[in-house]
Amino acid sequence: xKLRILLIVLLLxxxxxxxxxxxxxxxxFAAASLTDAFEEVGAAFEAENPGVDVLFNFAGSSDLAAxxxxxxxxxxxxxxxxxxxxxxxxxxxxxxDFAAEPPIFxxxxxxxxxxxxxxxxxxxxxxxxxxxxxxxxxxEGVPVxxxxxxxxxxxxxxxxxxxxxxxxxxxNVVSEEANVRQVAAKVALGExxxxxxxxxxxxxxxxxxxxxxxVPDAYNVIAAYPxxxxxxxxxxxxxxxxxxxxxxxxGQTLLADWNFVPVIELPSPEATPEATxxx
Amino acid sequence: MPRWNWIAPLTTLAAVLxxxxxxxxxxxxxxxxITNRAWEKLPDSPxxxxxxxxxxxxxxTLALALAFGTPLAFALAxxxxxxxxxxxxxxxxxxxLPPAVAGLxxxxxxxxxxxxxxxxxxxxxxxxxxxAAVVLAQTFVAAPFYIRAAQVxxxxxxxxxxxxxxxxxxxxxxxxxxxxxPLSGRALSAGLVQCWARALGEFGATILFAGSLQGRTQTMxxxxxxxxxxxxxxxxxxxxxxxxLALAALLIAGALRxxxxxxx
Numbered sequence: 001x002k003l004r005i006l007l008i009v010l011l012l013x014x015x016x017x018x019x020x021x022x023x024x025x026x027x028x029f030a031a032a033s034l035t036d037a038f039e040e041v042g043a044a045f046e047a048e049n050p051g052v053d054v055l056f057n058f059a060g061s062s063d064l065a066a067x068x069x070x071x072x073x074x075x076x077x078x079x080x081x082x083x084x085x086x087x088x089x090x091x092x093x094x095x096x097d098f099a100a101e102p103p104i105f106x107x108x109x110x111x112x113x114x115x116x117x118x119x120x121x122x123x124x125x126x127x128x129x130x131x132x133x134x135x136x137x138x139x140e141g142v143p144v145x146x147x148x149x150x151x152x153x154x155x156x157x158x159x160x161x162x163x164x165x166x167x168x169x170x171x172n173v174v175s176e177e178a179n180v181r182q183v184a185a186k187v188a189l190g191e192x193x194x195x196x197x198x199x200x201x202x203x204x205x206x207x208x209x210x211x212x213x214x215v216p217d218a219y220n221v222i223a224a225y226p227x228x229x230x231x232x233x234x235x236x237x238x239x240x241x242x243x244x245x246x247x248x249x250x251g252q253t254l255l256a257d258w259n260f261v262p263v264i265e266l267p268s269p270e271a272t273p274e275a276t277x278x279x
Numbered sequence: 280m281p282r283w284n285w286i287a288p289l290t291t292l293a294a295v296l297x298x299x300x301x302x303x304x305x306x307x308x309x310x311x312x313i314t315n316r317a318w319e320k321l322p323d324s325p326x327x328x329x330x331x332x333x334x335x336x337x338x339x340t341l342a343l344a345l346a347f348g349t350p351l352a353f354a355l356a357x358x359x360x361x362x363x364x365x366x367x368x369x370x371x372x373x374x375x376l377p378p379a380v381a382g383l384x385x386x387x388x389x390x391x392x393x394x395x396x397x398x399x400x401x402x403x404x405x406x407x408x409x410x411a412a413v414v415l416a417q418t419f420v421a422a423p424f425y426i427r428a429a430q431v432x433x434x435x436x437x438x439x440x441x442x443x444x445x446x447x448x449x450x451x452x453x454x455x456x457x458x459x460x461p462l463s464g465r466a467l468s469a470g471l472v473q474c475w476a477r478a479l480g481e482f483g484a485t486i487l488f489a490g491s492l493q494g495r496t497q498t499m500x501x502x503x504x505x506x507x508x509x510x511x512x513x514x515x516x517x518x519x520x521x522x523x524l525a526l527a528a529l530l531i532a533g534a535l536r537x538x539x540x541x542x543x
Contacts (some may be wrong), residue, residue, distance in 0.1 A: 176505070
C-alpha cells in the first residue's frame with residue numbers, strides 16, 4: 001500500500017511536470033461508486049474546456065482520504081460520505097473555503113443485489129438472515145459500510161425485525177471488500193449470494209447479471225456525497241470550475257443518468273416541448 | 280594532461296543511489312513504527328488474528344507443496360513423459376505471472392460458476408471466501424518456487440552414487456529415502472523457505488479469489504490493505520512484522536545455501 005502511494009505520487013508528479021506545457025491537468029480523487037458517472041462528467045468538462053485533461057483516481061473514499069493525508073497530489077476530492085471528507089479536512093488538506101462546509105453534490109440510495117440466477121433465493125430483506133447465505137459487504141471505513149450498518153440498525157430497531165436479525169445478517173458476511181465496486185463485482189460474478197451496494201452501482205455493465213432488491217425508505221439511508229477543492233492543488237481555479245460544473249444542470253443530469261439522486265431540481269425532459277419533439 | 284576519470288565516481292554514485300533507494304523505504308517504515316508507539320495496541324487489534332491465519336495457511340501451503348510438489352519435481356528431474364516441456368512451463372509460469380492474474384484464473388476455474396467449481400458446488404463444496412481458498416491461492420503462486428528448487432536439487436544428485444546404492448541392493452523407495460533425499464535435503468529446505476516467504480506475502484490472488492474477512496481469509500498482507508484506511512499505525516506494524524519474517528526467511532535460506540556449498 002505504501003508502495004501504491006509511492007507509485008501514485010510518482011505517476012502524478014510525472015503528469016504534473018508535463019502539464020506546464022500547453023495542456024492543463026486536473027487531478028480528481030473520486031469515490032469508487034462515482035466511476036462511470038464521473039468518467040462522463042470529466043469528458044463533458046474536457047469538451048467545455050479545451051486543453052484541459054481530467055485525470056481520475058477512483059478508489060474507496062477511505063483509501064483516497066488516506067492517500068490525500070499522506071500527501072498524494074490532487075486538485076479535487078469527491079467523497080462518498082462526510083466522515084472521509086472530515087478525515088481530509090482534519091488533516092488540513094482541504095482548501096479553506098471548502099473546509100467549513102463542503103457542498104453536497106449528489107445523493108445515493110442503498111440496494112441489495114443478488115446474482116441474476118439468485119442461487120440462495122433471496123427475495124426480501126428478511127432472506128438476508130437465512131442461515132448459510134454468502135453475503136459480501138464493504139470493509140470498515142468504506143462509506144457504504146457505514147450506510148449499511150445504519151440500515152441494519154434501523155432494521156434492528158423495527159418491530160418486524162429485531163436485533164437477532166441484524167446479528168444473523170452479519171454472521172452471513174463472507175468477505176469485506178475494499179470498495180463498493182468490488183462488492184458489486186463479486187455478486188455479478190455469482191460468487192456471492194447477495195451484496196449491499198448503491199443503486200448507482202447497478203450499472204449497464206452488470207445490470208443483466210444482478211437483480212436489485214429495493215430497500216424501503218424507512219430503513220434506507222440516503223448517502224450524501226461532499227466535494228471539495230484540495231488546499232495545495234496545482235490547479236485551484238480549474239478545481240473550482242470543475243466543482244461548479246458538477247453542480248450545474250449538465251453535471252447533475254449526467255449523474256442522474258447513472259441512478260444518482262441529483263441535488264437540484266432538474267428540468268424534466270417530458271415537460272419541455274423541445275425534448276418531446278426532438279428526434 | 281591526465282584524463283579525468285569520470286566513470287568511477289559515476290558508477291559509485293549510481294551504486295550508492297541504488298542501495299539507498301532499496302534501503303530507505305524499509306528504514307522509513309521501521310522508523311515510523313518505532314515513533315508511533317502503536318505496539319501497545321497490538322494485542323487488541325486484528326493483527327494477532329491475521330498472524331494466526333497466516334501461520335495456519337502458509338503451513339498448509341508448505342504441506343501441499345511437499346506432498347504434491349516433490350513427486351512432480353522428481354518426475355521433472357528424472358523421468359521422461361509426454362508433454363514434459365509443457366508441464367515445465369506450467370510450473371514456471373506462476374513465478375512470473377502477476378498474482379492478480381492467478382487470482383482471476385483461480386476464480387474462473389474454482390469459482391461457483393467455474394469449470395471445476397461448478398462440479399464441486401454440486402458436491403456441496405464451495406471454495407471462494409474460505410480459508411481453503413487462501414491456501415489454494417498461496418499454493419498456486421508459491422509452490423512453483425519449491426518445485427523448481429527441488430527439480431534442480433534432484434537433477435544435481437550424482438547418478439553414480441545412486442547407481443552404486445542400487446548395486447548395493449537399494450530399490451526405488453529406499454534409494455529415494457536414504458540416498459537422493461539426504462543429498463538434496465538442503466536445497467529442498469532452501470526451496471521450502473522461499474516457497475513459505477512467497478506464500479506469506481501473497482496478496483493479489485488471495486484478495487481476488489478468497490476475499491477478505493478477519494479470522495477466515497484476512498492474512499497479514501490483506502490486513503495491511505484493510506488497515507491503511509482506518510489505522511495506519513497498525514498497518515505499519517503489520518508491515519514491520521512481515522519485514523522481520525522476510526528477513527528471517529532470507530537468513531535461513533542463506534545459511535542453508537552456504538552449508539550446502541561447504542559440503543558440496
